[in-house]
Amino acid sequence: MGEAHQDLLFQSDIKEAVRAAYAAIPSGGGDPVARRLYSDEELEEIPRGAIDWALGVGNPVRHAELRIGETVLDIGSGGGIDTIMAARRVAPSGRAIGLDMLDEMRDRARANAAQSGVSGWTEFVAGEMESIPLVDEAVDVVISNGVLNLSARKSRALAEIHRVLRPGGRLCLADLVVDDELPPEILTSDSAWAG
Amino acid sequence: MAERVFARKLEKVGFADLSVGHHVAFGIEHASLFPLFTPELLALMHRLIPPDRQGCVATSVIVKARKPR
Numbered sequence: 001m002g003e004a005h006q007d008l009l010f011q012s013d014i015k016e017a018v019r020a021a022y023a024a025i026p027s028g029g030g031d032p033v034a035r036r037l038y039s040d041e042e043l044e045e046i047p048r049g050a051i052d053w054a055l056g057v058g059n060p061v062r063h064a065e066l067r068i069g070e071t072v073l074d075i076g077s078g079g080g081i082d083t084i085m086a087a088r089r090v091a092p093s094g095r096a097i098g099l100d101m102l103d104e105m106r107d108r109a110r111a112n113a114a115q116s117g118v119s120g121w122t123e124f125v126a127g128e129m130e131s132i133p134l135v136d137e138a139v140d141v142v143i144s145n146g147v148l149n150l151s152a153r154k155s156r157a158l159a160e161i162h163r164v165l166r167p168g169g170r171l172c173l174a175d176l177v178v179d180d181e182l183p184p185e186i187l188t189s190d191s192a193w194a195g
Numbered sequence: 196m197a198e199r200v201f202a203r204k205l206e207k208v209g210f211a212d213l214s215v216g217h218h219v220a221f222g223i224e225h226a227s228l229f230p231l232f233t234p235e236l237l238a239l240m241h242r243l244i245p246p247d248r249q250g251c252v253a254t255s256v257i258v259k260a261r262k263p264r
Contacts, residue, residue, distance in 0.1 A: 021231050032228045055229060057221065057255040146255075154196065159208045165262040171210065176221055176253040177198040183243040186236070 015128075018150050022055075022078075022102055030054035034081065045088060046081055050112040053079025053105070056145030058174025061085040065170075069093040070140040073164065075129050075157075075173075076100060076147030080109030086143060087118040097139070098124040099132060129157040137166040144173040201258065210260035220251035 034043060034054035042059075043051060061082050066072060066089040074083040077098025087096035096118070100106050106124040113122045127133040129144075130153050142161045151157045161171060198215055205213055223240050226232045244252060 025231065029229075036225075036228065055231070058217070058219075058257055060257065063217070063257045063259065149196065154201075155204050155208065158204055158210075162208045162210060162262055167262055167264040169262045171205075171258070171260045171262075173258050174255060175201075175258060177196060177201055177215075177256055178253045179197050182252065185243060186240055 015152065019102065023104065025053075025055075030079065030081075038081075042085065045116070046084060047112050047115040049108060049115065050079045050081040050084055053108060054081045055079075056082065056174055057176055058145060060143040060145050060172045060174045061089065064141055064143050064172040066090055066094075066141060071095045071138070072097065072141045072143060073132075073134070073139040074098045075132075075142060075144035075161065076150070077109055077124060078105050080112045080124070082143060082145050083109060083122060083124070084113055084116045084118055086141075087113070087116075087122045091118065091121060094121065096122045097134070098122070099127050099129065100124065101126065101128045130160060132160045132164050134164045136163055137169075138164050140166060140169050142169070142171045142173070144175070146175060148173060148175050198254075198256065205258070205260050209262065211263045212259075212261040214259045215256050216259075217255075217257040219255045221253040221255050222250040223252060224250070226252070 030053045031051055034051045037056060037059050055078055066086055068090060070090045071094060072086040072090055074086060077083045077100045080098055083096050083098035090096060098109050106126060109124045113119050125133055129151055142165055148154055148157060202213055202215060223237060227237055240252065
């Protein structure tokens with residue numbers, strides 16, 4: 001097997017590990033994460049179901065400077081907490097789009113958006129960040145929360161984000177960076193990739 | 196991914212006005228809040244990472260950038 005094929009296999013393994021880890025999460029696991037990242041006021045406007053699935057590492061909506069009328073794409077929208085927050089800030093003439101590769105997450109996010117009253121201008125689409133199913137220059141702002149680090153092809157994902165942003169459009173994402181080397185036993189763990 | 200690598204990748208695909216801020220230490224204690232970090236991985240991290248680094252195994256950041264007009 002050539003190096004390119006081995007690399008593709010590695011990427012496939014990582015994607016499957018991420019998919020399996022997220023599919024196996026028990027409901028309610030995100031509550032302590034949400035309490036750490038969002039204020040009480042912010043959580044008051046979010047339904048319980050979205051808080052229970054909050055698995056981000058920051059609060060990108062707080063820093064995205066969203067304006068009424070903008071179209072926002074949330075990469076890896078999960079249970080929908082950031083998509084719903086973004087939808088409230090761009091209403092009533094804007095639009096929020098959540099992208100997630102897991103059917104069960106999109107179903108949860110749709111239910112949470114409906115409970116929040118933002119369904120009229122919010123949609124959740126199936127897809128992966130390395131191949132975003134939107135036309136060029138479709139959105140004003142891209143947000144993401146702890147998702148880019150899950151990709152085995154980060155440059156590809158960033159190029160896709162760049163493609164779907166209109167000229168002058170903004171990216172605002174929360175993620176983890178690591179400046180010191182971690183032990184290889186940790187770096188090669190499926191759970192470390194998924195987390 | 197290191198912060199400087201992240202920044203370089205963003206610039207390489209064409210983003211401008213890049214800023215990385217709101218640095219917050221992310222330690223093993225924080226990782227334990229996430230259901231995706233298994234007990235086995237957390238135990239491994241406690242065993243292999245020196246105690247003085249366990250409070251900051253990574254850093255959460257807010258990355259902002261703009262697509263040029």
